[in-house]
Amino acid sequence: MKYLFTTMLFCFVASIGLYSQSEGCITQQDEQLFERLEYNLKQANKTVEKGYVTRFVPVHFHIVTDNDGSNSLDEDKLIKDLCKLNNRYEEADILFYIDEISYINSTNLNSRPRLSSSVSLMRQNRNSNAMNVYLVTDILQNDGSPSGAAGYYSGGSNNDFIVMLKTTLGNDSFVLEHEIGHFFSLPHTHVGWEGDISQGSTNGGYQPDIHGDTVRIQIITGSTQSGPVEVELVNGSNCNVAGDRICDTPPDYGFGQSCGCCTMVYDVWDRNGDKIEPMIDNVMSYSNGCDPFLFSQEQIITMQSDFDSPFRSYLRTGEVTEYNPIPNSVNIISPVSDQIYEDFNGVLIEWEPIAEAEGYRVQISGRQQLSFITTDSELFLTELLPNSLYFVDVFAVNKFGTGCNTVTRRLFQTGTGSTSVNETESVNSVTLYPNPARSGEQITLSLEASKNISGQLSLYNLNGEKIWDQWVSIFENRSAIELSSAELTPGIYLLEFNSSEGLIVEKLIIE
Numbered sequence: 001m002k003y004l005f006t007t008m009l010f011c012f013v014a015s016i017g018l019y020s021q022s023e024g025c026i027t028q029q030d031e032q033l034f035e036r037l038e039y040n041l042k043q044a045n046k047t048v049e050k051g052y053v054t055r056f057v058p059v060h061f062h063i064v065t066d067n068d069g070s071n072s073l074d075e076d077k078l079i080k081d082l083c084k085l086n087n088r089y090e091e092a093d094i095l096f097y098i099d100e101i102s103y104i105n106s107t108n109l110n111s112r113p114r115l116s117s118s119v120s121l122m123r124q125n126r127n128s129n130a131m132n133v134y135l136v137t138d139i140l141q142n143d144g145s146p147s148g149a150a151g152y153y154s155g156g157s158n159n160d161f162i163v164m165l166k167t168t169l170g171n172d173s174f175v176l177e178h179e180i181g182h183f184f185s186l187p188h189t190h191v192g193w194e195g196d197i198s199q200g201s202t203n204g205g206y207q208p209d210i211h212g213d214t215v216r217i218q219i220i221t222g223s224t225q226s227g228p229v230e231v232e233l234v235n236g237s238n239c240n241v242a243g244d245r246i247c248d249t250p251p252d253y254g255f256g257q258s259c260g261c262c263t264m265v266y267d268v269w270d271r272n273g274d275k276i277e278p279m280i281d282n283v284m285s286y287s288n289g290c291d292p293f294l295f296s297q298e299q300i301i302t303m304q305s306d307f308d309s310p311f312r313s314y315l316r317t318g319e320v321t322e323y324n325p326i327p328n329s330v331n332i333i334s335p336v337s338d339q340i341y342e343d344f345n346g347v348l349i350e351w352e353p354i355a356e357a358e359g360y361r362v363q364i365s366g367r368q369q370l371s372f373i374t375t376d377s378e379l380f381l382t383e384l385l386p387n388s389l390y391f392v393d394v395f396a397v398n399k400f401g402t403g404c405n406t407v408t409r410r411l412f413q414t415g416t417g418s419t420s421v422n423e424t425e426s427v428n429s430v431t432l433y434p435n436p437a438r439s440g441e442q443i444t445l446s447l448e449a450s451k452n453i454s455g456q457l458s459l460y461n462l463n464g465e466k467i468w469d470q471w472v473s474i475f476e477n478r479s480a481i482e483l484s485s486a487e488l489t490p491g492i493y494l495l496e497f498n499s500s501e502g503l504i505v506e507k508l509i510i511e
């Protein structure tokens, strides 16, 4: 018998190594979930008779932050993940669109979502016409200790929402797809064999030294996520009542927890002596590295039945009737690759419009991080700094998020063609004298302001290196600040005054 790993890995987060930490799903597969499953299985024939029907699911994403707004999530990550989600569910003709993205500031909810106060907060914020997904930074135990959980579906008519880690977005993890499976009444393929993940256990699932090569037990009781579960047989004779109660998913005794490589590593027989071949790449199993994970046909029909059921009537808003995802990437017209602009406070970003787009997200990175949303196909930037390298990313967005490979990136450079920036409304004039100046000469910065302002005055060279900075106050009417140029070698410098009122940049030439 082959016996490779016993490290449990599920809902895998790309940055976490194989042996470091388990990341689990702690969905409670309780009586209520099984009652809904039974109902949905009974409706299967009706659902199949309906034939080809696309079901559109409105999703309300709640981005949870700490009280002060920190530990948030870059919305772009979310928008990009929708494409992957919809690809996974396309075969089921279930498609997800953004109904709303909103924010909740609560440190407690952001780290301990199972506190009763956190649950109340989620109930209060729950959108009653959408699937609700709460994105949190941590899922700790209520006492603050780690739970090892990456996500869960919280069932019941009072809750009925998904909670998951923000770190599961923007990589090849399948937590969202998996939890949505639970939302639509699917149990784990290996229900009963989860082990106690909430206690950080790594011994869930089948283990040869405990269960033997031929598993003779009839009931598995090792899970805190479900009650006792009848052990499923290969011949299908008990598939209606055993395991996940879905007959076209083969028996799974939690084999995916044994390996991070998406292969069945054991030779195991059921108590009839039939060899077990699990569907290890099933979305509802615990396994890692099987991307793309799949649903069985019966799982698909069950989810469709759930969407059509009275319990889910609130999702059927009829608001969206057509799937029009963003098909391709944005073609940037300007800047061209590696373009050098003479100016810096007048840079035009322009791209070819995409018919399906409802808007565009433009991200500037480099010396500054700036983000814009526009419905135009161009953007005129006046807030860039001189002599700096920037990347610009443009992607088209609609309610189905952005396409799977839609980021187009261009590098460009700004020059010194313009001599100054003044974004500060309460500063009416700025002069630097003399300019150009000789090295060692005293330089005066004069400002005429309509109120008192304090801020950081900094001097940069053309490589963007800070030469010095100091906190200064300028006063209503005229202020003069004396600057020494004794340390400055000949060249071009940028003097920046950064305050809560805005940014002022002046070019200084030392001869």
Ligand SMILES: [Zn+2]
Pocket: 025, 026, 027, 178, 179, 182, 188
């Ligand atoms: Zn799960």
